[in-house]
Amino acid sequence: MAPMGIRLSPLGVAVFCLLGLGVLYHLYSGLLAGRLAGRLALFVLGAGGGHDLPSDTVPEGPVDLRELLAVSVLAAVRGGEEVKRVRESNVLNEKAKGKTREGAEEKMTSGDVLSNRKMFYLLKNSFPSVQINTEEHVDAPDKERIFWDRSIPEDIKEKIQSKEVPAESVTVWIDPLDATHEYTEDLRQYVTTMVCVAVNGEPVIGVIHKPFSAYTAWAMVDGGSNVKARSSYSERTPRIIVSRSHAGKVEQVARQTFGNKTVIIPAGGAGYKVLALLDVPDKKQEKADVYIHVTYIKKWDICAGNAVLKALGGHMTTLTGEEISYTGSDGNEGGLLASINVDHQALVNKLPDLEKASHKQT
Ligand SMILES: Nc1ncnc2c1ncn2[C@@H]1O[C@H](COP(=O)(O)O)[C@@H](OP(=O)(O)O)[C@H]1O
Numbered sequence: 001m002a003p004m005g006i007r008l009s010p011l012g013v014a015v016f017c018l019l020g021l022g023v024l025y026h027l028y029s030g031l032l033a034g035r036l037a038g039r040l041a042l043f044v045l046g047a048g049g050g051h052d053l054p055s056d057t058v059p060e061g062p063v064d065l066r067e068l069l070a071v072s073v074l075a076a077v078r079g080g081e082e083v084k085r086v087r088e089s090n091v092l093n094e095k096a097k098g099k100t101r102e103g104a105e106e107k108m109t110s111g112d113v114l115s116n117r118k119m120f121y122l123l124k125n126s127f128p129s130v131q132i133n134t135e136e137h138v139d140a141p142d143k144e145r146i147f148w149d150r151s152i153p154e155d156i157k158e159k160i161q162s163k164e165v166p167a168e169s170v171t172v173w174i175d176p177l178d179a180t181h182e183y184t185e186d187l188r189q190y191v192t193t194m195v196c197v198a199v200n201g202e203p204v205i206g207v208i209h210k211p212f213s214a215y216t217a218w219a220m221v222d223g224g225s226n227v228k229a230r231s232s233y234s235e236r237t238p239r240i241i242v243s244r245s246h247a248g249k250v251e252q253v254a255r256q257t258f259g260n261k262t263v264i265i266p267a268g269g270a271g272y273k274v275l276a277l278l279d280v281p282d283k284k285q286e287k288a289d290v291y292i293h294v295t296y297i298k299k300w301d302i303c304a305g306n307a308v309l310k311a312l313g314g315h316m317t318t319l320t321g322e323e324i325s326y327t328g329s330d331g332n333e334g335g336l337l338a339s340i341n342v343d344h345q346a347l348v349n350k351l352p353d354l355e356k357a358s359h360k361q362t
C-alpha cells in the first residue's frame, strides 16, 4: 500500500514512464530539427551577406585566417552600406564625442554608430572567442543578430590558403567610419570602413572599403591581395599626403625634409591616404608617394593600412622607424610614416631630429 491510500499499479507506472519518454523524445527531436533547419538555411542562402541565423552555428577553437579575411571583407561592406544609407538620408545626428589632445572636436554620427554595430556583431558572432577593439562604444542592448553564412568569396578562395592560429593570439581592430569629419562635410571620397586582424600584435589582414565607390582593397601578409603597388614612385621629390583636419606641424616637417617645393596633398581619412600610395582604380582617388602623420592617432585608424602595405612589401612605422604593435593600448604616440617601393629607412633618416625627439614611442 502506498502512502495516503493510493495504490500504484505496475501497468500505470509503465504507462506513465512511456508517456514521460515520449515527451522527452518530442522535445529533443524538435531541438534537432531546429538545428537542422538553421544549417539548411545557411546552405540555401549561400553567398552574398551576413544573415540573421541562430548563434549555435558559430565556429569555436583556433581561428582560420582565411575565414577571418572573408568575414572582415563582409563586415567592411555591410558597415559601408550603413554609412552610405545614413549619408544619403541626410539625417546624420551629428554629435561631439570629445576633443583630441590638440583640441580638435571629435565627431560621431549615426553613420559611425550603425556601421559599428553591424561590423562588430558580424565579427563577434562569427568569432566569439576573438578580441575585438572598435572605435565606437557598443551597447549590449543594441546587440544585433547578424551572422556570417560561412561562404568565402571566389577571389579569396583562389588567392589565400587556410591557416589556423590560436584565437587568443588575434586582435581585431574595427574603424566603422574613417574620415568622420569629412563625412559630415559631405566629402564622400575620403570615407572608408576598415577591418584589421593582428596576430601577436603584428598586422596580418587589412581591409579598406570605400562605401561611395563600392571599392574594397584587401590583403594578407604572406598570403595574397586584390590590390597592388603602382609601377613607380618618386623618391627624390615625393608627393606627400597628409591630414587635412588633424595636420599638426606636418606641412612644416614635410617641407623641412623634402624642400619648400614639395607637393603636399591634404586629405581626409587614414584609409584613403594609404590607398593613395597604391594602384587603385577609382577616379576620385588622389595619388601620393609618401604618407606622413605627426599627431597622436588611434590603432583602428592605421592597422588595416599597415597590414595592406606590409602584405605588398611596403612599410608603415612611427616617424623614428619603429614597428607599431597592434595589441594593448588604443593609441599610437610616435606619428606615422608610410611608403611602398621606396627606401623607407632613408625616409626615416631624412626626417628632422627635432620631430623625432618630440615623439615618444608607446
Ligand atoms: N590627433 C588625433 N587624435 C585622435 N584621432 C586622430 C588624430 N589625428 C587623426 N586622428 C584620426 O585618424 C583618422 C584619420 O585622420 P585624418 O583624416 O585627419 O588624417 C580620423 O579617424 P576617424 O575619422 O575614424 O575618427 C581621425 O579622427
Ligand SMILES: [Mg+2]
Pocket (backbone or CB within 6 Å): 175, 177, 178, 179, 270, 300, 301
Ligand atoms: Mg578612423
